[in-house]
Amino acid sequence: MNRVSIAGATGYTGIELLRLLVRHPSVRIVSLTAESHVGRNIAEVAPSLAGYLDHTLVPLDASIGQDCDILFLALPHTASMAHVPELLQGGCRIVDLSADYRLHDSQVYGEWYKTEHQNPELLKESVYGLPELHRSSIGSARLVANPGCYPTGVILAAAPLIQTGWGDADSIVADCKSGVSGAGRKLSQTTQFCEANEGVSAYGLAEHRHAPEIEQEISRLAARDITITFSPHLMPMTRGLLSTVYVNLKQEIDRDRLHEHYEAFYEKEPFVRVLPPGRFANTHFVAGSNFCDIGVQVDTRNRRAIITSAIDNLMKGASSQAVQNMNLMLGLEETVGLDTPPVFP
Missing domain, CATH: 3.40.50.720 (NAD(P)-binding Rossmann-like Domain)
Known part of the structure; x- marks a missing residue:
């Protein structure tokens, strides 16, 4: 034992x-x-x-x-x-x-x-x-x-595009939303019920400490130094973290092909679930678990992949x-x- x-x-x-x-x-x-x-x-x-x-x-x-x-x-x-x-x-x-x-x-x-x-x-x-x-x-x-909670969600969302060279690593924008438990158990004004309930707020824009952690791992995947745009938000929920990650594509790819790519990339990963085409990540469906759910879409007008990932920030995060x-x-x-x-x- x-x-x-x-x-x-x-x-x-x-x-x-x-x-x-x-x-x-x-x-x-x-x-x-x-x-x-x-x-x-x-x-x-x-x-x-x-x-x-x-x-x-x-x-x-x-x-x-x-x-x-x-x-x-x-x-x-x-x-x-x-x-x-x-x-x-x-x-x-x-x-x-x-x-x-x-x-x-x-x-x-x-x-x-x-x-x-x-x-x-x-x-x-x-x-x-x-x-x-x-x-x-x-x-x-x-x-x-x-890893931190935000980096886990963002890196898992972006990795299949960056490691294989399908996506432009310099174009990454990560828009993320976390539950209040991400701030820890210590009392603070921003996480009190009356402050957080019924509201959504951005914080740490361009200065959140998880940014260099994400950049370190994305840079390793891209084999060069990368900086990203990372925007965290506080949501009035106890737990959960949703990341919507935007990455410009280097070639014309439709949603089905992108979905197949993600399925193949995470085929042997027990805790990454690539959702069927047309479904997107939802924090409800990973709560209390070690799963990361990933949903993919392609904005064909802008040749941009839109990747959603959901984790429980206290669990997989x-x-x-x-x-x-x-x-x-x-x-x-x-x-x-x-x-x-x-x-x-």
Whole structure:
């Protein structure tokens, strides 16, 4: 039985991890940390887990890395990078759900996160944890950087066009809409009910921190430096993320041919569902699951592909993708603990 621990177990992503791991047949939960709730039982802070877990929350220290095989870091951005070296020395392998090890260039990290990276040498070792693109590297990695929610949706939508050269990578426009849970569990004015309900708002235009993450992976697929236009929006819903990605086509392609291309590209991917022609992604139909649904269309007047993708931002956009990465790292069947249908309605 593989031993797992979670640092930051009481945030939305930490609680989602626990919901998945308590029914995972190949793991045993060892330690849970939460600096603001040390000494309390996890069921006090996350009542949904009552009867499933009886763990006292402890502070994060180096010994955590000695007592587990896989450690999930569900900490705020910039909070986990200082802990990673000493935790790795303890012998565990890490799946980091923050952005601290996603960007391979420390200068880019500093520009977007307004702080100097403390362990730039580990950025080259870290593997970007998008299984559909990096499966072989994830399996042997000791440090996996779990992707952000927006990048997961956008990259999966664009990859079949960019990797094969069908689309113009310089033309990418990603219009994305996320549920309020994407902002985390900490209180803020913009995510209060009266502020978010009955309204849709754009935010972080031309400066959202997920932009360089998307560009890093698209650039790798295109084999040259790429910049994109990325526009995130906040939706008055709890969970879900819809991306509509526009890419100019390099040749005349109709919708059916584009659909066949996407089906072939993702044919062996257990968690990517390419929808039938004429259907488009809907967050309702992926909620509570690790699926990414993709629908395609061609705007023939403008010779432009319009790709829609839907994920659950807390699942494929965070916690269930982290479990998918864990499965690969432990040599388990990739779908173990994740192969359940979405929740609807």
